Amino acid sequence: MYLFAPPAAMLQAAEVEMGQQYLGLVLAISVLSLGVAVLFSRYVLSQDTGTPQMQKISNAIKEGAEAFLRRQNRTIVWLAAAVAIIIYAGYAFLKGDATLAVRMTVSFVIGAACSLAAGFSGMWVSIRSNIRVASAARTDLNRALQIALRGGAVTGLSVVALSLLGVGILFWVFGGLADPQKVPHQILAFGFGASFVALFAQLGGGIYTKAADVGADLVGKVEAGIPEDDPRNPAVIADLVGDNVGDCAGRGADLFESTAAENIGAMVLGVALYPVFGLKGILFPLMARAFGLIASIIGVLFVKVKGDEDPMKSLNRGYLVTTVAALGGFYAAVQLLLQGNMHLFAAGVIGIITSFLFVWITQYYTEYRYRPVQEIAKSCTTGPATTIITGFAVALECTALPVLVISAAILSSYYLGTNAGLAVPAQAAGLYGTAIATMGMLSTAAYILAMDTFGPITDNAGGIVEMSRQPEEARKRTDRLDSVGNTTKALTKGYAIGSAALAAFLLFSAYKDEVKTLLGKGPDFEFPIDIGNVPVFTGALLGAMLVFLFSALAIRAVGRTAQTVIEEVRRQFRENKGIMEGTADPDYGTCVDLVAKAALKAMVLPGLLPVAGPVLVGVIFRYFSGPNDVAPVGATSVAALLMVGTITGILLATMMNNGGGAWDNAKKYIETGALGGKGSDAHKASVVGDTVGDPFKDTAGPSLHVLIKLLSTITLVAAPLFI
């Protein structure tokens, strides 16, 4: 239908030129940031790589991780190719629009490819950083911290820069400067490609990491009675590989797709503001993110441990610097592109405050200084059953504050938008307000992501130090970094879910816009997503169910894959007595290989569910449309599925992320010597809690972040089928 639309009104040459300058600036900053990422990785690679034994272990991790990623990417490429063909065929033959078909398919493929690249680059540098951090930890805590953070920053910067480059270039190439009101819709498939890849990356990696972890722990610690990271455990390398493929590659893809989907969603909302800001309103999201990149680079450079200070303090200092710089950048972007509208700037500030509050709430629920973890730790003294009951109560409870914060943020940014004096309908202005708040929240994303990748790097460094039997001193340093890494990983998840919630509205609105366009209606046309209507309510019910079922499949996949690990380790112990005596090396490779195969098999079913589910509902519910519907019921039922699925996803993900984190830290608290310390019954109960929390916080929870975005992008791309 785009093909036969009347040619777009050509803009004044001056405005196109202005657009070129701004877009050029965005792309330049992105390329510059990639350059900084290269410098950071040079810095990391120039560091010392320790003893030959450390290298041996590090190489084993590297090989295992790269082999898994190659294999996983092969599976994902096949799945993505199938989807690309379906998209092309759907748009070319069913809709009969060849131009749009090509643009959608190209966007999808590039989105998918960038997502793969983001995941790969994150992991590439992290598996090279771990040994260097381990080596530095033998002598210098500050250098170890800097290597780990800069290794993490490579991921953070590449992810955000790649997404800006992808979206920016597609926008330019598709003629967005000349026809800015239509092109944002055409690159929506970029977001879908990114989410599609991210879902499988996060699922595959998440299943791998937790199956290896749970399996190694159960058979090693519980059955054989050997400590964590003991080189006699045949699954120990698989466990370390898991940290990289799950936390680095998976999370990299996850945050890449968040960034991509939210950028495009905000641009689509900018289209509604075209009468006020013109092209500038559409480019604003990209510019705000670009300035955020610069702020993050400044923040990373500021991190330095002073004397014997807590490393978390210096990371927090860096975060504060990033936030202040981002605030400045945001102000500049509002001045440049949004006519210095202070209401919209205030909406951005709300976003930044929201990210601060999320970081604080996550700390409250997952750090052992506060009531919730203390409560769980205390309940460990009465055994594993009360540990789980109390932990589950905390997990359910910890959804309340984030929801209140998000509700306040959405409402206040919405009303700031409607009161910003913009000459567009109140609804559009309000939604643009929430989009600006989302951009505010995401302006520090690169720094947050750097802190996140810091986690698995230090975790691996600790493993290498332990396995190569380095002196106690070194182990203590990596332990300190590792415990900081646990906190930063939890924070990122809180941040990711907060931004997903705030951004949810961007993507809902993009979907509604898409439906309006497909119905051939103008911007004044409004249709309600009326859940008081029976089929629409049913769509909502099915959306919530989809999220529960997806979580069930993800968690069960971990259980089943862990079973594979357990059986393999038992076999090795049985067939080669020398392993436990320390006279023979276990066969790490077979374990690595087996988990990889099992995890890849297990990820397909949960991965296809959120793709097929909404499409099926939309196609079936078409037939429930009545003559009095404002919009076809197929389309509105899918919207309800999307919205209520998102709500349920936000709650379940928060529950699983924080619950898992709280159990983990209750164990850590007891290991500091409290309530009987290591080896006590309370400690044993806390280990059960930690193990239960593992698939919650590292498989199902993070996969739900992606699921939320994927629901939005799949419905956007498949919308023509519902009408």
Place this chain on the structure above:
Amino acid sequence: MYLFAPPAAMLQAAEVEMGQQYLGLVLAISVLSLGVAVLFSRYVLSQDTGTPQMQKISNAIKEGAEAFLRRQNRTIVWLAAAVAIIIYAGYAFLKGDATLAVRMTVSFVIGAACSLAAGFSGMWVSIRSNIRVASAARTDLNRALQIALRGGAVTGLSVVALSLLGVGILFWVFGGLADPQKVPHQILAFGFGASFVALFAQLGGGIYTKAADVGADLVGKVEAGIPEDDPRNPAVIADLVGDNVGDCAGRGADLFESTAAENIGAMVLGVALYPVFGLKGILFPLMARAFGLIASIIGVLFVKVKGDEDPMKSLNRGYLVTTVAALGGFYAAVQLLLQGNMHLFAAGVIGIITSFLFVWITQYYTEYRYRPVQEIAKSCTTGPATTIITGFAVALECTALPVLVISAAILSSYYLGTNAGLAVPAQAAGLYGTAIATMGMLSTAAYILAMDTFGPITDNAGGIVEMSRQPEEARKRTDRLDSVGNTTKALTKGYAIGSAALAAFLLFSAYKDEVKTLLGKGPDFEFPIDIGNVPVFTGALLGAMLVFLFSALAIRAVGRTAQTVIEEVRRQFRENKGIMEGTADPDYGTCVDLVAKAALKAMVLPGLLPVAGPVLVGVIFRYFSGPNDVAPVGATSVAALLMVGTITGILLATMMNNGGGAWDNAKKYIETGALGGKGSDAHKASVVGDTVGDPFKDTAGPSLHVLIKLLSTITLVAAPLFI
């Protein structure tokens, strides 16, 4: 506003007379059913009460249960009195409508009183049945079964009959026969009163029963190493008391309020059908339930164990007879009152099929013959952590089929309604179709409730047999009955949640009708609950959060109260060494007393949350209304809170009920000797799973049933505040 409305159009005298006849028939059947309940309790009371030692134990249970209920009722009466005053003051002074204020307050008070009476009568007979079942089990399985079922039937019949009597008499006294279009709205507060009491009864009882159970198990089985129901455990009587106050009194109040709320909701929908069916359409729900009562009595009389057959089989036979009889009664009611409309009859049949499917799905997920429980049992062999992980995956998964069934039932009954050829708007006809389906599903409610109360009676009988050290033979018989009781309890929960889901739409529509009336609009006025609107979406998000927070508070209350039990039992063991040696009796009374106090304190906060939450949202969100709203945003946001809260509640309740049941039966499966049997490590892990499942399936899950209804009824009553 009702007071100043024009006087209602008077109906023809003939129609009033016809209404009197039908309503008279409903009331007569209800009174008759109460008479049958009296006969059943006479039958129970005429049975032998066993040995003096059995009587001693039974009396201790009776005293404890009655003392708790008295104390609980006192708390509830105070809370209800406060709410009654608020309702009166609100309607009399804020709305300035004295007549309506009186009617609302009277309805609320009578609803609350009937709910208290239903809970009390259920428990009264069940604490008298347990000892008689125990005594009969010494010689005759069939008689034990019949005593237990007839004891249960007293609850089932009284609950349904009381709700019909309450609603029917209020309708009559308020002049419903002369003015049938207005009066159903005026008795909505009856449902709120019933739900309000039920929530506290279910919460208080649920916390009591599981705190006592968990506490007794942890300190008895785990710490002291004595078996379940051992008379040396000071908490053992409290545990048995808990079964009565939680499962009997709590569930009785729960199903009373379901029945009440759904009857009134269906009557309100009947008002929309007034042009077609007149008064008959409004009376139909009551008539269908009355016929269902007769069907249930027939079913109960049919239950008899033949030879050595599985008692479950004979209960299922009774259920089948009830269903067939209910089908016949439903057909008669459709012929009498709905012009023999076969589309509407078909909708009723869909309801009956839905209840069958729910019973089947619940069995699949909670009985050990099937895959899910087998999977959990297998995971017990690798320790408590995998037990919990697998169980949790099963719990999440088991939401899928029920949601699919409910979606199909809602959609098909809706479209049967729209195609029934009724001369009203399609929406109203469709909703009436879903109301008819709900009535179909609920027509067997009294029988299901009888099966449910059967559970705690046999559980108690087993406890009495064990504690009074009866011969092995008797214990075996009560064990068989007890295991059947576990299944029937799980089935009822599935049934309760299924009917709550199906009925959800009744209550949503009643709320929308109420808002229309408050806005002074006619039946043609429609307003969307548009979750694409920012404040409305926020309301939905808060609704989902409310359900999570409520569950957190309920589960945590169990944990904290159990702690009280543990400390008390430890104190008694410490201070009186004779207890463990068997030379001194433990002080059961103090335990019973302590749990009662702690449970009543713990129920207040979770109980007030769903009352205060929706009111707060509605009052605050009033201020977000804009000039273009079809209906005030306060009212629509509360509707979204209600609907999405209901969806989330249905999913979480299903997850907790079935998850808890599956863990329980995985333990029972291992106790049959599988996977190592009693005492093995797998068994220990399965005990952890069972304990975790306890507060899920007996506290939070059932309380969520009530919460769902309470959200509907509180919003209905508080609606004037939101506009």
